[in-house]
Amino acid sequence: MADQQHETHGYYTGDMHNQFVPEHYDPKNRGVIWRTFWILLIITIGEVAIAFTSLSKELLEFIFITLTIVKAYFIVAFFMHLKHEKISLAYSILLPFVLIIYLIAMCLTEANYLNLWDNMFK
């Protein structure tokens, strides 16, 4: 996340704001794109493959959720290019998701309690 102070390359948006937008093109980009594609493909094939193994349900769930977050990282970082944006932009996009982690914790706690309640008198 390079923080260049003096941009030379770029373009003007050409709309009513006519904002100057710095732009740095890296010819190695296409290699990164295809590398990301292979990583995503191999993870997906791996996920489908281990679904048919006799690993325990809890271990499988843990592996699947971890691999999903890994895939999400590769899509956001390389396809959506967030890894090469300024760190301030990355923080303003990613930090709100702390609230989602909180919501998951709250809802699953409540759901586990309701499950207990539903099955209490059976």
Place this chain on the structure above:
Amino acid sequence: MAAEATLAHENSSSNPWGGGKSPYGISWGKIMMWFFLVSDAFTFSSLIIAYGSYRHRLTQIWPTANDVFTHFPFVHGHVPLAYVGLMTFILIMSSVTMVLAVDAGHRRDNKSVAVWMGLTIIGGFMFLGSQAWEWYNFISGTPDGALKMPTGEIYRFPENAPSLHASGVHAPDWSLIAPNHKVIEDRAEIARIKAVAQPIHGANLTDNEYGHPLFADFFFFITGFHGFHVFSGVVINIIIFFNVLSGVYSRRGHYEQIEKTGLYWHFVDLVWVFVFTFFYLV
């Protein structure tokens, strides 16, 4: 106006928040697209968390995805996960063609942008077609259907539960599978169930032959909402594609519109990664 902006740009201090230029170093349009996607991600997160909550609450009687999505075109028998794996591949592939279109835009290569955008649109249509086929199979269900008790419990037939065979349980043909996935072999109990239960076929918003109706409701709502995003993305991509062909962006001098559309398209792919995990894998 351009000269003015140049001046503002050159005069801005080394402080990125000092004014005269974007503190994030990207255009206002891309910033707005990012924050729209953050809000959209919150919507999808809430939907998936609602699904997860009910699934946890009803964990003992929740249907097994490997019993529901077992079809593959031109293949007879049960093939769980293969088709949805293919759908995931199609969407990842169309994300790759999209990012290659963005890359071609950075090189100001109008012809390559058009080719990659065209391939992205084809990928989008292939995904939508796959989605329609998946819905068709889920809605029409199995030939035998299942039995629904007046109180709402669903009793299934053993041949419609491949996950049982996979786990080594071989239920006899005349048995039934209770909502909690246990095999019922007691003939008196089966007769009692068959006397009052109604046959149901397939899945809709009120009935689901594979188990609890909430499974069908969440499936239709979440994959439907995602599919609508894909459809919107395809429509936007088609508009951009014709703009590329008519040279709108080569005249404008930059291909920022492709980047903004690309962000949206990758987001749709990102959501599918989570839908794939939480509906099909876990």
